[in-house]
Amino acid sequence: MDDPSERPFATIAPASAQVWESLNRPTPAWHPRAKLGIFIHWGAYSVPAWAQPGGAHGTLQGVDKFTHCPYAEWYGNTMRIPGSPTALHHQEVYGDAPYDAFLDQWTVDQFDPAAWLELFAQAGADVVIPTTKHHDGVALWDAPGTGTRNTVHRGPRRDLIGEIATATRAAGLRFGVYYSGGLDWSIFPPEGADFPESEFRPNDNAYNMYALAHLRDLVERFEPDVLWNDINWPDAGKRTGPGSLHEFLTDYYRRNPDGVINDRWGQTHCDFRTSEYEARGESESVANWEHCRGIGLSFGYNQIEGADQYLNGRALARLLGDIVSRNGRLLLNIGPTAEGAIPQLQQEALRGLGRWMQVAKELLVDGGSATQHQVEPSDDPWVRWLRTPRHLIALVDHLGTTPLAVPHMGFDLGRAAVRPPVIGPAATAAVRDGALEVTMLEHGDGPAIITIPVA
Known part of the structure; x- marks a missing residue:
């Protein structure tokens, strides 16, 4: 029997729009009511914790989008761009140290997942979604095929995803996972400052199978209610049959009828659309959408951001109220330090939002336009x-x-x-x-x- 997963990439026919539509179903009742979610960007990039605070994502174009990237979690890419502020900072502070040196310096000795979740619950959150593997390819659990390049074998030497999942459910919140299926710089590093993501991403079937193994493992171990993919999915997997994204999503929905997925899998299937800072604003015109952003201009912790870049509790309450008034939901990011502490300004913002949510949440849950x-x-x-x-x-x-x-x-x-x-x-x-x-x-x-x- 012919197995599409064994065929050369060039011979694989992508699934039709009708095939992806076969995955459509009513949105689980819990999801539209979960007006506030907590995103967590935490990784080896939290050690240097550095990016040039510039404009919000979506306001920078062309070369500036990457050379002056305000996202600290993109450190592993920006440090490779000659003359970029990050490359100059890296040379000054770390010399010729490779990016993976940060993985071994990542200590998490202040990480208290129960305390994190107490803060998130006080803020009025309903769901928590940590990054399991960002674009740097470092897995925060013992992911299959990663060898020792994960937090169980290096750096923290802990299953960070497992600990966050356990604490989230103990606090009575829903649990989801972020996964970068569209970029992995450890496998397919970009070249130059201005690279179209559509061209410089792994599209072969080998990477498709590698990433699918990760997603299957995440689903089997942690039973997430949200699968939040980023950038895109390898083109070789956008088909039906064994080793395909369609097969995986069919199995996921069968296993978890409450499960939902976002829209960053390419032209395939989604349960909700996403916007991000000033980008992807067209997503906010559909019936089911979510806005994601950090409290500052970066998702990963950026040590040089301060009150000028951060939203306070009142600003977060206005942001959430505006989003819900337009039928949306907010996925608000927290960027912990390498040690596992939530920075003080982020804590203060969440506590301020939480005081407002004590009064507002019961109205927001069923609120809309x-x-x-x-x-x-x-x-x-x-x-x-x-x-x-x-x-x-x-x-x-x-x-x-x-x-x-x-x-x-x-x-x-x-x-x-x-x-x-x-x-x-x-x-x-x-x-x-x-x-x-x-x-x-x-x-x-x-x-x-x-x-x-x-x-």
Whole structure:
């Protein structure tokens, strides 16, 4: 019997759109309600923890996209670009040391997964997704085929994914995994500063089988509810039959009916679309989408980022409120230090967001766009609108009095109420001359929340 996985790449016919559509099914009920997820980028790149803070991803183009990459987790690539700020920094601080020296220097002696999860739960998160293998090819578990180039045999000498998975479920949150199926610089290093990802990625069947073995192992060991692939998938695997992505995803859904996958597998199949900082904004126009970003401009910890680059708790609350008002979800990244500590500014931001979420979360869970009620968002004053089965909700973050244009049909303005914040004075809401006005005297941990009941 002919086995497609044994054929030369050039003879393999890609699956048709109809074949990928055969994987379509209703989205599991838990997923649209999980408005906040925690992303974790942690790796050997957390040792140098360095990138030039520039513009947000999506604002840099061409050579600058790579030469001045603001992502610290891309250190292993940026250090190879002659004249780049990272290459100059590496030479000054580490000389000719190879990237893999950082794997052996990665200690994780402050890593406390239970403490991490306590913080994530306090922030109001529903799901946690750590990087299992980023573009540098270093696996954070004893991945098949990696030999000793993983955290079980070198550096931390611990199964970091297993420990995070156990702590996540103990905290009552869902667990997912990130995997870079589209790039692996240990196998297929890019050349030069300006490389199209479509050309400089491994597409052969050998890498397809290598990556599939990793995904199967992750699914069997950790039973993730989210498979979050990055960049793309090797073209040789975009087919049906043994050793194919289609076969793997079919088995995954059979094994875990609650499982979902993102959209970064090339032109194949997905359950939800993703945007990232200022990139991939077109994904935010579909019914099921997710925005991912760090608290700063990098996913991996960048030691030279500070308050100027970081969002605080109030800014995160505004970001989440805006995303949910447009039917999206937020996957917010945490970048731990090499020792396993969550940097103080990141902790403060999460705690601030968590205080707001104590009041907001129950409304956000069932919240979505309210555009059908002819209410309009505004940036000055800052106002966003949500609709739940029982309420029209206004989120207001503007000092002074803000008039809200609320449709009278179907809503009881006289029963409009402000949800009291955990800390600080509440805003006030009053109906004057048939219009609703909200007054804020000072900023809190997030926007004021005004609920307007359905009549």
